[in-house]
Amino acid sequence: MKTKKLTLCGLLTALAVVLSLVERLFPLDAVVPVPGVKLGLANVVTLFALTRVSARDALAVVVCRVAISSLLMGSVTAFLFSLFGGLLSLIVMWALLRAEGTFCSLLGVSVAGAAAHNIGQVIAAIIWMQTGAVVAYLPLLLVMSVPLGLVTGLTCVIVLSHMKKIDFNV
Template sequence: MKAKKLTLCGMLTALAIVLSLVERLFPLDAVVPVPGVKLGLANVVTLFALTRLSARDALAVLLCRVALASLLMGSVTAFLFSLFGGLLSLAVMWLLLHAEGRFCSLLGVSVAGAAAHNIGQIAAAVIWMQTGAVVAYLPVLLVMSVPLGLVTGLTCSIVLSHMQKIDFNV
């Protein structure tokens, strides 16, 4: 059972890295004229891991994805921004998933995760740049987190519905 879970976490990490790479090939700049906005396809994997595995497994996938993606295509700042955003997003989504059905749907969890990711990245920017001026960009990012979080949540919802057809016991 441990080998199966470890293999699944490794596959999810690889998938998240591939999704990050694909996302870089098709920047949203042409469609959405907001600098720095990304679709967040790798967050589909984090949300999936939170719903189908444990928070601990989702954290492991997130940390491996952030570290490996930063080594492959990023920098120290990319690592810091992804780490802060990813950890805050994971924490918020984990908390809200416990309230799913009573408080919000999977789509709401995803939107909240997208917003938390942006807040985490702004926090990293404040620390890295040593100025609070970057907080002025937060409202723009929060507005963008709604449609992009909905896309991520809808994608995860579709994947989860298809996964129910497969024997997926970990």
């Protein structure tokens, strides 16, 4: 069982890294006039991991994804921003998933995770730039969290519905 779980976490990490790389190929800046906005495809993997493995395993997937992605295509600032965003997103989605069905749907969890990711990145920017002025950018990011969080949430819902057809016990 441990081998199966470790393999799944490795596959999820690899998938999240690949999705991060693919996401860079499609600059959303051309369509959305908010610089730095991304689809958040790797968050599909985070949400999936939270629904299928333990929170601790999902945390490992997020941290490994951030580290590998930053080594492949980033910098120290990219690592810091991704780590803060990924961890806050993970915490918020984990907390909301515990109340899924009574409080919010998987789509709501995804939107909240997208918003938390943006908040985490703004916190990282405040720390890195040593100024609170970057908070002025947060409302634009939060507005974009809704449609982009819905896209990632819907993607996860579709993936989960297909996974029901597969024997998937970890």
